[in-house]
Amino acid sequence: MSYKIGLLYGDGIGPEITKATEKMMKAAVKKYNISVEFPVYPMGWEGIEKYGAPVPDITKEGLKNCDAWVFAPHDSAAYPEEYRKLTNPSGTMRHYFDLYSNARPAKSYPGVKSRVGEADVVVFRENTEGIMPDRNMYKGWGEFMPDENTVILNGKFTRKATERIAHEAFKMAMTRRKKVAIIHKANVLQWSYGLFKSVCYEVGEKYYPEVEIEDYHIDAMAAHMVKRLGDFDVVLTTNLFGDILSDLAGELTGSLGLGPAINTNETQCMAQAAHGSAPDIAGRNIANPVGLMLSVVMMFEWMADKHQDESLRKAAILMQKAVLSVMKKGILTPDMGGRETTTSFTDAVVREMELLA
Incomplete structure (x- = not known):
């Protein structure tokens, strides 16, 4: 089977970390003889x-075929x-392609100091509505000024x-x-967050009775995460x-630069690191590519499940093992306390893939 993955x-720092990630991907698909085309879009x-x-x-038309x-x-x-x-580019993509599920893991990594000890949590974020005005309307804008x-x-x-993001979170759990923790503010926003909370409970109790469910107000949850992030599993x-x-969660476990994420609908997946473009370090070859990697x-894991393709899963496992192994060896970019450049870190990952395969 052949695939098309857009870039x-x-x-x-986008071009630097994307080209680094591209190098890793191409090495992985070559290793397992996976046929992949990598078109580039502006x-x-x-x-x-x-x-x-x-x-x-x-770009939109090209990605329809990816x-x-x-x-x-x-x-x-x-x-x-x-x-x-x-609407900014992220919001445009999520709205145009209905990428309703945003999964953002945060965990303790080898070689990187965590502020909360051992932790491994996945935050599931509903991606298409709520109170984000650039993406919660079919037409128009969800924020306006009747006067100055x-x-x-x-x-x-x-x-x-709510139902579809709840299913994604419970399936992951x-x-x-x-374990799933539902985060809301239903004590004040009783109808809006009350609906979100009740529907999440309905989905969990009806379809996933084995999963333990709890819920927290957003302000309390922020405090709990600082004190005991390791107690949580899936956050919805x-x-x-x-x-x-x-x-x-990403910063507590070591660095926001480590934070990975995917945005998905029923048929497509967009890989997007949780961090921003860091223009202050752009072009200096010190950006951390781990989040995007x-x-x-x-x-690749999502595609492996979607297409029932074990070669994709093997590629995913190899890439992850290589990145974590390199970090464990102390090969780190400056934000993680190391001295490596984006290029040297990436080269180390590719070499590690050769050793692990």
């Missing part, structure tokens, strides 16, 4: 300069004003969106420690809360 290099500043849009139509793609960070805050008013001193923000919470929450808690590992 979007993005802004800031996104971010490249899209603006060449086509007049951060995510131009040529099984998956690697989505680099973007620096939308620095775009010209007319583009800052638009007033802002009105609309939120959207639906049974359909069934493969792990069978809304768009905004998931964005915040996944970043917190491990996002690709997740992407």
